[in-house]
Amino acid sequence: MELDKFKENCLKRICLRRTLINDKCKTLSKQENCHTKYMKKQESGGYMYQRPNKGIRPKLSKPLKRTPIKKKFKKDARYEDFQNAVWQREAKINMPPKGQVHNWKNYCQFWKCLNLEEQKQFIQFVQGKEWMLNTIEVAxxxxxxxxxxxxxxPENAVLCNHFSHSLLDIHKNPLTGKDITDEERTSWFKRMKETKKEIEEHLLKL
Structure with missing residues (x-):
């Protein structure tokens, strides 16, 4: 490397010799002395690879590979059986992958227990979050x-859409989002169970 190019790095406070940088690096005598030592080192084997104006960088034979960390979750086979049992009782099918369904109203016991006015109120309340309705959960x-x-x-569970289930889990009214007591939460589930029973009894009479 020519002295002029070497000096350019010195003025930019980039030490090609990888030594401490101080005010003397700006002097010509220091630059010439360092340049001489640098060239001798290069002749004897050299420094590690450097990119222009980027200082010394280690020379890598192969690019580093980043291995993603995967968390392993132990499956609860008994809980899967429990979920399937609820789905079989409520919908006569095993639980779909991640509970995703096309027509959520056919499976959601919460929706079925609402009267027409409440259904209208619920549709307005859930605006903007309709995507949550297509996930039916065992609540x-x-x-x-x-x-x-x-x-x-299984008797301690019903099928409910993800949106309403999330609200009931934190003691919120599934029609308004307002706080409710534990008794009021239980009454919602009781209503779902009773509606399910009424529908089944009606179907038996047909």
Whole structure:
């Protein structure tokens, strides 16, 4: 490397010799001295590869490969059986992948328990989040946290759309989003169960 090009790096505070940079690096004597040492080092094997105006960079024989970290979740086979049991009872099918369905109204017990006025109110309330309705979930009537012994009990669950299920889980009114008591939450699930029973009884009479 010519002295002039070497000096350009010195003035830009890029040390090709990888030594400490100080004010002396701006002097001609220091630059010439460093240039001489740099050239000797290059002749004896050289420094690692450097890119123009980027300083010293390690020379890599192969590009580094980034291995993505995958989290492994242990499947709960018993819980899957529980979900399928609820789906079989409510819809006569096993649970679809991720609970995704085309016509959510055919499966959601919450929707079926609403009267016409409430259905209109719900459609307005859910505007902008309609995509959440196409996911039908197995909703526990008595929370699986407080009632762990009922976690796998099919009679303790109904099918409900993701939007309404999420609200009921945090004690919110599924028609307004306002806070509700535990008793009011339970009454919503009781209403779903009773509607399901009424529909089944009506079908038996046909």
């Amino acid at each position: 526990h009537i008595k929370g699986k946290g407080a009632f762990a012994e009922l976690k796998y009990e």
